[in-house]
Amino acid sequence: MPRSTPDKATARRTPITTELLVDAAIELIESDGLDMLSMRRLADRFGIQAASVYWYVASKEHMLDLVVDRLHDMAVQTVLVEQVEQRRTEDESPDQVLRRFAVGYRSFLLAHPDSARVISGRLVVGENLSLLIEQLLTLFQRAGLSAKESVHAAYVLLVYVQGFVLHETAPLSVVTAGPNDERSTTLNHMQQVLASLPAEKFPNTSAAAADLARPDMPARFAFGLDLLLAGLKQFVESQSKHS
Amino acid sequence: MPRSTPDKATARRTPITTELLVDAAIELIESDGLDMLSMRRLADRFGIQAASVYWYVASKEHMLDLVVDRLHDMAVQTVLVEQVEQRRTEDESPDQVLRRFAVGYRSFLLAHPDSARVISGRLVVGENLSLLIEQLLTLFQRAGLSAKESVHAAYVLLVYVQGFVLHETAPLSVVTAGPNDERSTTLNHMQQVLASLPAEKFPNTSAAAADLARPDMPARFAFGLDLLLAGLKQFVESQSKHS
DNA sequence: ACCTGAACACCGTTCAAGT
DNA sequence: ACCTGAACACCGTTCAAGT
Numbered sequence: 001m002p003r004s005t006p007d008k009a010t011a012r013r014t015p016i017t018t019e020l021l022v023d024a025a026i027e028l029i030e031s032d033g034l035d036m037l038s039m040r041r042l043a044d045r046f047g048i049q050a051a052s053v054y055w056y057v058a059s060k061e062h063m064l065d066l067v068v069d070r071l072h073d074m075a076v077q078t079v080l081v082e083q084v085e086q087r088r089t090e091d092e093s094p095d096q097v098l099r100r101f102a103v104g105y106r107s108f109l110l111a112h113p114d115s116a117r118v119i120s121g122r123l124v125v126g127e128n129l130s131l132l133i134e135q136l137l138t139l140f141q142r143a144g145l146s147a148k149e150s151v152h153a154a155y156v157l158l159v160y161v162q163g164f165v166l167h168e169t170a171p172l173s174v175v176t177a178g179p180n181d182e183r184s185t186t187l188n189h190m191q192q193v194l195a196s197l198p199a200e201k202f203p204n205t206s207a208a209a210a211d212l213a214r215p216d217m218p219a220r221f222a223f224g225l226d227l228l229l230a231g232l233k234q235f236v237e238s239q240s241k242h243s
Numbered sequence: 244m245p246r247s248t249p250d251k252a253t254a255r256r257t258p259i260t261t262e263l264l265v266d267a268a269i270e271l272i273e274s275d276g277l278d279m280l281s282m283r284r285l286a287d288r289f290g291i292q293a294a295s296v297y298w299y300v301a302s303k304e305h306m307l308d309l310v311v312d313r314l315h316d317m318a319v320q321t322v323l324v325e326q327v328e329q330r331r332t333e334d335e336s337p338d339q340v341l342r343r344f345a346v347g348y349r350s351f352l353l354a355h356p357d358s359a360r361v362i363s364g365r366l367v368v369g370e371n372l373s374l375l376i377e378q379l380l381t382l383f384q385r386a387g388l389s390a391k392e393s394v395h396a397a398y399v400l401l402v403y404v405q406g407f408v409l410h411e412t413a414p415l416s417v418v419t420a421g422p423n424d425e426r427s428t429t430l431n432h433m434q435q436v437l438a439s440l441p442a443e444k445f446p447n448t449s450a451a452a453a454d455l456a457r458p459d460m461p462a463r464f465a466f467g468l469d470l471l472l473a474g475l476k477q478f479v480e481s482q483s484k485h486s
Numbered sequence: 487a488c489c490t491g492a493a494c495a496c497c498g499t500t501c502a503a504g505t
Numbered sequence: 506a507c508c509t510g511a512a513c514a515c516c517g518t519t520c521a522a523g524t
Contacts, residue, residue, distance in 0.1 A: 163406020227474030
C-alpha cells in the first residue's frame with residue numbers, strides 16, 4: 001500500500017492510456033532502436049503483460065500507426081510552430097520559408113532516431129499530417145502554384161526530406177566487408193573499395209571516392225533542396241509568361 | 244535414386260550456392276512480401292534446415308545486403324542497359340537521358356514488390372551500385388556539373404526516386420479507420436476524412452481532398468523530376484555566367 | 487565441406503479466465 | 506473495465522554432432 005494514496009484502493013498507479021503507451025513506444029524506439037520495440041518490452045514498462053497491451057491497441061501495426069501520427073504531431077510543433085511561424089518576418093519570400101521548413105524538418109528527423117524509418121514506411125492520414133500539409137499547401141500557393149500543383153509539390157518536398165534522412169541514417173555496408181565492422185572502419189574500407197575500382201570502367205567513381213565515402217551531408221541536402229526550389233521558381237515564371 | 248544420375252551418388256541435386264539463396268530470397272520477397280522472408284522459409288525452398296543457411300551467409304542482415312546488391316545488379320541491367328543505353332540517339336541532351344533513367348528506375352522498383360523497402364533501408368556499396376553511380380556521374384558531368392556537384396546530384400536523384408516509390412507503395416492508414424480495411428475503402432474513407440476537416444483551419448486540405456486521396460502518381464513523379472532537372476539546368480547556366 | 491537436431495531466447499497474437 | 510496465464514505458431518542464431 002503506497003502512502004500517498006488518499007482513500008483505500010481507489011487511486012492506484014496513474015492509469016494506463018493509449019497515449020501513454022505511444023509515449024513509451026517512442027521512448028523505446030529512440031533509446032533502443034525500432035528493431036528493439038516489442039509488445040512485451042512495451043508492456044514491461046508499465047508492469048503489465050504483453051497481452052494486456054491488446055486491450056488498448058489492435059495490433060503492433062496499429063501501434064506503429066499511432067507512433068507515426070504522434071511524430072507528425074511533434075513535427076508540427078517543433079518544425080512548423082517554432083522554426084517556421086515564429087521566425088516569420090514581413091518581407092520574406094515563400095521560397096525562404098519553404099527552405100526553413102525543409103531544413104527544420106530534416107533536423108527534426110535526425111534528432112529522433114529511427115523516426116525517418118517509421119515515418120517513411122507508412123502513410124498515416126489524420127489531423128496531424130493534415131496540419132503539416134495544410135501549411136505547405138498555403139506556402140506553395142503563395143509561391144504561385146495552383147491547388148493541384150501545390151499538392152504535388154508538397155508531396156515531393158516531404159518525400160525528398162524523408163527519403164534523404166532515411167538514407168542518411170541507413171546502415172552502411174560494403175559487400176566485401178565483414179558485417180561487424182564499425183562505421184568508421186566501414187567508411188575507410190568503402191573509400192578504399194571505391195578508389196580501387198578499375199579506372200577504365202569506373203573513371204568518375206574512383207576519382208570521386210573521397211566525396212562518396214566522406215560526404216558533406218548538410219551541403220548535399222541543401223544542393224538537392226536548391227534544385228527543387230530553383231525549379232519551382234522557374235516553373236512559376238514560365239507559367240505566368242503564358243497567361 | 245533418381246534415374247538421371249550418371250554414376251552412383253556423385254551428382255546429386257544441383258549444389259546450393261549463395262547466389263541461389265539470394266535468388267530464392269528475392270523470389271520469396273516478390274511473391275510473399277519482405278515480412279514473410281525468414282531463414283526457415285528460405286531453407287525450406289532447398290529442403291535444408293534453417294541452421295544450414297548459416298553456412299552460406301553470416302546472418303539475415305548479411306542476406307539482405309546481398310539481396311540489395313543483387314537488386315542493384317538487376318537495376319543496372321534493366322534500367323541502364325535496356326532503357327538508357329540502347330535507346331540512346333545522337334542528338335539527345337543529358338537532360339533527356341536523365342529523365343529516362345529516373346522514369347525507368349521508378350518502373351523497375353514498382354515492378355519488384357518491396358524492392359524499394361529493402362533498398363531504401365540499407366546502403367550497400369559494391370560494384371553494382373558503383374556501376375549505377377558511375378553512369379549517373381558521367382551524365383551529370385556531361386550536363387555541366389563539376390565532379391563534386393555530380394556526386395551530390397546523383398545521390399539526390401537516387402534518393403528522390405527511391406523515396407518516391409517507397410511512399411507510393413507504403414501501407415496506407417487512416418487514424419480513424421479500422422486497420423483491416425481494404426485499400427480502396429481506405430482511400431474513400433481518407434477522402435471523406437480530409438474533406439470533412441474544419442474548413443476554417445484546413446481550407447487548402449479540404450479543398451484538395453480529391454487530389455490528395457486519388458493522386459495521379461506518374462504525373463506527380465514527373466512533376467518533382469521536372470523541378471529537379473529544371474533546377475539543374477538553371478544551376479549550370481548561372482555557373483557558366485560567372486566564369 | 488556441408489548439413490542436422492536440438493536448444494536458447496525471443497517474437498505477435500488469441501482467449502478463456504480472473505478481479 | 507482491465508488484466509493474467511497459458512498457449513500457439515512462429516522467429517534468428519548457436520553449436521555440438523553427424524556424414
